[in-house]
Amino acid sequence: MANTTNTNYGNQMLSSRIGRGFRQLMGDSSGVMTFIGLILLSLFVLMAIFAPYISPYSPVEPSGAPLLSPQWGHIMGTTNLGYDVFSRFIWGSRMALLIAVIATSIAAFIGIPTGLLVGYAGGVTDRIVTMIMDSVYTFPGLILAIAIAAMLGPGVLNISLSIAVVYIPTYYRVIRSQVSTIKSELYVEGARSIGAKNMTIIGKYILPNVLPSTIVVLSMNIADAVMTEAGLSFLGLGIPPPVPDWGYDLAKGQQFLLQNDWWMVVFPGIAIILLVLGFSMFAEGMDEYLNPNIGEKR
Amino acid sequence: MQVSTKQVLLSVENLKKYFPLKIPWTQALLKRERPTVKAIDDISFNIKKGETLGLVGESGSGKTTTGRVIIRLIEPTSGRILFDKKDISKLSKENLRRARKDFQMIFQDPMASLNPYMRIGKTVSHPLEIHKIGTPAERKEKVLSLFEKVNLIPAKEFFNRFPRQLSGGQRQRVVIARAVVTNPKFIVADEATAMLDVSVRSQILKLMIDIKEDLGLTYLFITHDLASAKYICDRIAVMYLGKIVEIAKTSDLFKEPLHPYTRILMGAVPIPDPKLKRSKIIPKGEIPSPINVPSGCRFHTRCPYATKICSEEEPELVEHQGRLVACHLFDKK
Numbered sequence: 001m002a003n004t005t006n007t008n009y010g011n012q013m014l015s016s017r018i019g020r021g022f023r024q025l026m027g028d029s030s031g032v033m034t035f036i037g038l039i040l041l042s043l044f045v046l047m048a049i050f051a052p053y054i055s056p057y058s059p060v061e062p063s064g065a066p067l068l069s070p071q072w073g074h075i076m077g078t079t080n081l082g083y084d085v086f087s088r089f090i091w092g093s094r095m096a097l098l099i100a101v102i103a104t105s106i107a108a109f110i111g112i113p114t115g116l117l118v119g120y121a122g123g124v125t126d127r128i129v130t131m132i133m134d135s136v137y138t139f140p141g142l143i144l145a146i147a148i149a150a151m152l153g154p155g156v157l158n159i160s161l162s163i164a165v166v167y168i169p170t171y172y173r174v175i176r177s178q179v180s181t182i183k184s185e186l187y188v189e190g191a192r193s194i195g196a197k198n199m200t201i202i203g204k205y206i207l208p209n210v211l212p213s214t215i216v217v218l219s220m221n222i223a224d225a226v227m228t229e230a231g232l233s234f235l236g237l238g239i240p241p242p243v244p245d246w247g248y249d250l251a252k253g254q255q256f257l258l259q260n261d262w263w264m265v266v267f268p269g270i271a272i273i274l275l276v277l278g279f280s281m282f283a284e285g286m287d288e289y290l291n292p293n294i295g296e297k298r
Numbered sequence: 299m300q301v302s303t304k305q306v307l308l309s310v311e312n313l314k315k316y317f318p319l320k321i322p323w324t325q326a327l328l329k330r331e332r333p334t335v336k337a338i339d340d341i342s343f344n345i346k347k348g349e350t351l352g353l354v355g356e357s358g359s360g361k362t363t364t365g366r367v368i369i370r371l372i373e374p375t376s377g378r379i380l381f382d383k384k385d386i387s388k389l390s391k392e393n394l395r396r397a398r399k400d401f402q403m404i405f406q407d408p409m410a411s412l413n414p415y416m417r418i419g420k421t422v423s424h425p426l427e428i429h430k431i432g433t434p435a436e437r438k439e440k441v442l443s444l445f446e447k448v449n450l451i452p453a454k455e456f457f458n459r460f461p462r463q464l465s466g467g468q469r470q471r472v473v474i475a476r477a478v479v480t481n482p483k484f485i486v487a488d489e490a491t492a493m494l495d496v497s498v499r500s501q502i503l504k505l506m507i508d509i510k511e512d513l514g515l516t517y518l519f520i521t522h523d524l525a526s527a528k529y530i531c532d533r534i535a536v537m538y539l540g541k542i543v544e545i546a547k548t549s550d551l552f553k554e555p556l557h558p559y560t561r562i563l564m565g566a567v568p569i570p571d572p573k574l575k576r577s578k579i580i581p582k583g584e585i586p587s588p589i590n591v592p593s594g595c596r597f598h599t600r601c602p603y604a605t606k607i608c609s610e611e612e613p614e615l616v617e618h619q620g621r622l623v624a625c626h627l628f629d630k631k
Contacts, residue, residue: 208413
């Protein structure tokens with residue numbers, strides 16, 4: 001329903017389900033979970049930043065014989081074109097993070113202000129915008145992204161945009177539902193009674209109170225965006241080759257799996273899993289840290 | 299010193315506030331008239347400069363709504379609110395926003411009336427920023443001196459704290475400081491002490507009296523706690539189901555309550571003397587629904603003195619021995 005007020009961050013998001021499972025597994029030691037997530041994240045970020053220095057070969061030029069199995073010199077083997085899998089593993093983190101971050105930023109920049117304004121305004125505007133957002137929300141994410149990506153064509157910005165469209169409603173829903181509760185809080189009425197303008201009330205009294213949940217949605221969203229991006233490039237709708245991209249590598253490697261050349265599939269797969277896991281665990285841990293009300297009511 | 303001039307600061311005339319009820323649209327099509335909750339049904343009163351008027355009544359009597367409508371946090375349905383001879387019920391949004399520095403509100407729940415993500419120094423100086431009063435340094439100076447006045451000491455330390463780091467009593471002091479920071483003339487205190495425990499309550503009441511005398515304020519003190527009302531108010535208005543049934547000086551009201559409803563309220567005040575036996579009148583039943591207000595005097599359904607006329611004719615608020623009361627027992631027309 002559109003009017004649920006609890007902080008149920010889009011059950012649509014896969015990453016939230018992954019993270020929640022881990023939290024149940026960890027129980028009280030969710031601090032450890034956040035920590036592991038943070039370490040995974042920083043590893044990938046560092047990898048992305050220092051890719052030119054870490055990777056032993058160029059990811060877009062053949063560096064040895066094709067389809068070498070993992071061995072000294074090519075610790076993750078080589079592809080059918082002789083590219084070094086390890087180098088593509090490292091460079092791939094750049095593309096994954098870049099697109100995920102751009103897509104999430106676009107979604108947040110549209111979704112958050114819309115949620116704030118519409119939630120505060122309420123009334124007919126609220127009904128109409130919520131209806132539009134809900135209709136986008138009910139689409140399966142990947143299918144919508146495929147449709148838009150196919151329309152826009154390849155390119156970093158286009159891919160990001162098509163992923164962003166999928167996630168705008170997530171922000172909108174979370175923010176709107178929170179704003180509609182917060183706007184009837186006594187401190188908002190207090191702000192009105194001292195003569196604050198509507199924009200001041202939204203900016204100084206409502207926004208700070210919805211920001212913590214935004215941060216959680218944000219990091220979960222990045223995780224989901226990584227998966228969607230991998231999905232798109234797996235289907236050939238992503239960045240055109242030979243730009244290193246995990247999803248594309250997965251798709252390519254799949255063709256050689258029957259010959260027992262497992263390394264082309266396993267390593268990009270592990271990369272995607274670890275990065276998504278890192279974001280999910282981090283987000284879920286932050287959720288608990290930023291919303292102390294989950295465990296106990298204040 | 300204060301009551302000598304007897305100048306009226308706030309005058310409420312025939313104020314009404316009806317809340318339309320939400321009904322399913324299928325029914326809305328069939329019915330011609332939408333049912334309304336008559337939260338305030340035609341009330342009039344004056345508050346003089348420097349005076350504290352108490353507004354007492356059961357929950358559901360409309361006293362909180364009255365407080366909010368008077369400073370236009372809720373729009374009135376009809377009626378006039380003359381503040382300093384200006385009708386604030388007609389002010390445009392922008393003019394109202396500017397005028398707000400002259401009338402402020404103290405809320406009931408100090409836990410909920412402060413923004414949890416705003417430091418309290420900022421919370422208190424924010425009204426000054428909004429109304430563009432003083433330079434940042436002057437504002438800070440003013441807030442610090444106010445903190446000392448409301449006994450948040452050391453003021454500098456409190457300035458950077460968040461509401462969650464404060465106790466209930468301290469938060470209410472912050473709320474009071476915020477209400478008076480713009481040097482308002484009039485303050486609505488809506489159950490300002492109801493959520494505090496008894497020892498803190500008397501401190502806050504005392505603080506409110508001190509501040510009032512310091513700054514020459516006028517209060518509308520809304521409460522259901524007659525002991526607090528007796529302590530702080532000059533006059534008391536008793537509300538029942540959206541109507542004022544009696545207005546009198548505090549001492550008169552406590553010495554000899556006239557309206558049967560006031561008598562019942564007085565009977566509900568505990569007296570710390572087990573030997574003292576009082577004739578208590580217990581009202582029949584619950585407060586009626588403000589959707590279907592009883593005909594005639596709205597209290598007749600529960601009144602022990604009700605006669606035939608009470609269910610037929612609505613009594614007016616008339617003068618009786620220098621006080622105002624709305625009851626047929628005293629209506630000598």
